[in-house]
Amino acid sequence: MRRSNKKQLTRGPGIRLGVGLYGLCFIFVLLGLATITRASELNASVDRDKIAIDETVNLRLRYSGDESGGQPDFELLEKDFDILSRQQSNQYRVINGRAESFVEWTLSLAPKREGELMIPSLHYKDQVSNAIPIAVSEPQSRPEDSERKVFLEVELDKSKVYVQEQLLVDVRLYTTIGLHDIATQPLQVTGAHVEKVNEQRYERKLNGTSYAVYELTYAVFADSSGQLTIPALAYAAVAGRRDPFSLFNRNSQRLRLRSLAKTVEVLPKPDRYSGAHWLPATSLGIVQSWSQDTDTFAVGEPITRILTVRGEGLRAAQLPPLPKLDVEGLKTYPDQPQQEDQTGPDGVTGSRIETTAIVATRPGSYQLPAITLTWWDTKNHQQRATQLPAFRFNVSGSAAPAAPSQEAGTLQTLVPGTPSLEVQDHFWRNLAIAALASNLLWLLYFYHLRRQHIRANGQAVPKNPRPHKSYGSSAVKRAVDSGNPRHIQQAILNWLHTRWPQVESATLADATRQLGFEELDELQELLGAALYQQPPRPLPMGKIQGLVERLMDRRAGHNGEAEEAEALPKLFG
Template identity: 25%
Template sequence: MNSTGKIFLLIFLYFIDLNLNSQITVSAWVDKKSVPINESIALTVSISGASALNPKIDIGNINDFNIYSSGRSSNISIVNGQITSTVEFSYTLTPKRTGKFIIPKIGVFTGNEKYFTKEIEVEVTPPSFNNQSRGQIKQQTQPGRKTHTMTRDEMIFVKAFTDKKSAHPGEQINLTIKFYTAIPIASNPQYNPPNYSNLISEELPPPRTGTEVINGVQYYYAEVKTALFAIMPGKATISPATIIAYIQPKDDDFIDPFDPNFIQKFFSRATNAEEVKLQTKPIELSINPLPPPPPDFSNAVGNFFITAKTDQTSVNLGDAINLIVEITGKGNVKSINSPEFKSENFKVYDVLSSETISKTNDVIGGTKKFTYIISPTKEGDIKIEAIKFTFFNIDTKKYETIYTNPINIKVNKSKDGKTYDFDKTPQQLSEISKKQSDINYIYEKISPDFIFRLESLIDRYSTIINITAILVLLINYIITKRQESIESNPSDYAYKKALSNFKERIKKTKAQTDPKKKLTEIYDSIYDYISAKLKKNITHLTFSKLEIEIKNCKSDFSTEILSKLKDLIERIEFLNYASANLNNDEIENIIKDSINIIELMEKEFLK
């Protein structure tokens, strides 16, 4: 075999081993592809593989939805010495406006490589309220109807409150931020959470939306809850939260807040909206110290139970056993440390941990799983003694110690017939050959016959293989550099692709059968194009403010083109909200005019 072939063979085998040991699979999915604007979507991101235990998820490029973390679950399996983990991140997404949107590729960084999920298309429809709730609202609001003029502060406001004013460290405190409005809004409100002092937070999705009657007035509300856990005794503070809403301007037609169907009209006037910023008041909490703890207290606060099991109960001396200890209950399971495991009969090599978080009925809980990799140190029938776990029971306000059940293990002679004495000194243990490690996992070696046949093939086709390898590396380099460029400057990439993305969306729009949806898609495509060129979200701006933004970006932008753009937008709005029936000729004219105007704008931006 020539030297080039040998080098290629080494590289080939290296990459085979690399792929087998570090293969990562990432995926993302939603629970539904169509959702009313007053409801939410559940998004799940899953990562599986040998190095998937602590991935970092990048969801910062999801711009059309408000994002709330719903929890994380993880699982570890150890088979023949190979550790494989699966981690799932759950999120709740609430749409900001109606239309068709793309959840972009989500980046997953595992420490060595960055992976991406596939894009997901979601349609957001107008709000959905059943007939029964409408009737109930009507009965509640009509008898108490008021006639006096309400102030702006009475018609739109936000409240923040906690379910308790004092707590122990580690005890759950629920914070509620509730936004009310009796004024039509252009989209779901945007929530900017507060900052916390001496507290850690865990979101409690999904956000709730609906209607509520206060003093005879019907309000639309949006509610966000967060679980808080105090870190140490003393004071804890919650800074003001900010709510950004887009409402109808004062000079627009007023929608009667007592109208039982007024909620359905909120999301139909998104084209001429006024931004309103609201802030909650700061909140101060008193954190009381825990009673004096016992020596073996694990710093866990909640209400838990513990179990233990092994993956096998009969092993050979020198084999590994996975001892799995699970602590389940309510409380912040992320903060639970591994219970101490000591035994003269077993040697502990490593401890791995994972958790599954639950948020049922706004209560944080779940399971913390610890996998102890252990090996017996002697033959015979031996026992894994009960493992204890001490925590502060938040229900009884007392410390409790709980235990696992003992586990019996039968240890047979080692496979080679030797006896291992783990108490011997390193000099005495040196008699053991390197091939006989104290933990024997199955490892299947590549046969010599396979290597010989592979070498023959490489010798015969070495030139073709080398050229192919160079081409693959070159293509991979180009793709990698292009992807790095996109990731480092996503706004620049969107700027360059704005026109082609616009035309692609318009092309798909032509296949749409519903004229109203066609108009909505054309309208959204125009605004998304301008957002990409300005490198900012201008969805909720009035045209006068939009014109200012374009002029700020490019002061010499053609006034004539802006005038044509204004006429086009006004035509779309008029047809969308005023026309009951639309014909295909009108839609086709709108499409042609949209393409012409956007192409003119593209030339202006490139000047």
């Protein structure tokens, strides 16, 4: 009994000791789980909740728990705030024997508008931060210029403008300290066209203080009358020394500057304005130039006329097209107009350049009509007119003679400026008609006898005699294959002289006017555009080949008549 009791006494404490160790481990596990559960949280805080529109607020977001990379989605903040800077730090510390680790993000936020804004709840690793309301008020009263180190200024050159008139907006950044990484917000105006026209840096002294000035100039053109608002602009910059060997640049400070919005009254077009196109400008001019001396203008030789319209305070898109040139005796080949905008401190100067190749078809004296443009003087608030005077020049050379044969009953075309023909005596006119009719009857009679003679000898009369091969037919084909418009033009002209000897013309235009062939007129237009326009218009070779084939078919009909006419004199032999 004693032995058994002794065994029980020695085993009892061991059992109690084992139970105590397991219990302590279980308690530590529970405490550890509680600590982990309690540490996983996401908290947000700000340095202040009431700011002005031109001030910033710092948001601090802290996550306590196991950190394995990544970051919250900050896009929700960009609805009401601009994120000027963003920093991240990881920390581990022990307080009173308790270990703690967390990751923290610090953001500098600038409000986009006034009123009650809200920093929304952010999400990270299944945790949600608290939302924070921010009250944004109007800009606070600004100190005197001498007390400000950095500020933004917006200046307008006019308080009232007409619709589509140029308004200059100068945005200036003043600073007495070193700035870098300047981020500018482009000017965007609802209901207007905006164009940046100038950028410059200079120094200016205000109230005895020297400032470095960074200036941007915009030209604004209102689309309609009424109130036009120039919105507030926000600039961001970094002040302080930039240290290339520092990862965080702790000596620098990020600044955000904001200007004040401005309102402009836009006036409608005046009722007393009578121009065909509304052109509000500070000045408007028309300049004419030629590719060569007009004293050497000859028939069939191209000369280029260049008209340039320049308007100060107008965009090139606002300048209207000039009247088309339509003068009898002149062929014109207008080129595509060119538009160009030149920018500078005074805004936009628009130019419209119209180029036209002119070919005279006959000699003589020509006058190009005057060109007048009505515009509105925005400086003196009155209507003005700019005129390019009429231009007269002479064309030398000789015109092609008129076709010797005309259809019966047609009258000779009178050249402008020649005296009217006297009415001939009816007796002589009737006598001439009778003589022509008699000769025609005799020709038909001998032609009929000739055909009967051929049939009697058993010879077949071809219905469509094949034209004989003459100079020009093969040359035209070779010229078309070469694709050279000048070679094609000359080959067709030589071919016309071969097939129609009565056509005595020095240019293809004169031959076209004498013969009146539709395909020949189209050929002359296409070749002229390729030769005289600047830049030359490419030849549509498929269309050129089709027109030449049609011209050859027309030639075949005329050639058959020519061969029959050649056969008639043999009846008299």
